Amino acid sequence: MSSAAESYEPSVVARYLINLCSDFNKFYQECPILKEKNEKKKEAKLQLVNITAKIISEGCGLLGMECPEEM
Numbered sequence: 001m002s003s004a005a006e007s008y009e010p011s012v013v014a015r016y017l018i019n020l021c022s023d024f025n026k027f028y029q030e031c032p033i034l035k036e037k038n039e040k041k042k043e044a045k046l047q048l049v050n051i052t053a054k055i056i057s058e059g060c061g062l063l064g065m066e067c068p069e070e071m
Helices: 002-006 010-030 039-062
Strands: none
Touching: 010 039
């Protein structure tokens, strides 16, 4: 993301976020989270969800956009 700031190209951040959202959507569709029976795996998946949400929110903030609380 520092390359976007150095080159004044917010599209780098936008492309990163689009790719991240696309990859996360695939993960979410293929890997059930709340139905996970193994508690350690479930907790790891929930942490991944939280971290991804934070990255998306911060990235949108860099672009001057607001993110919804829920989707």
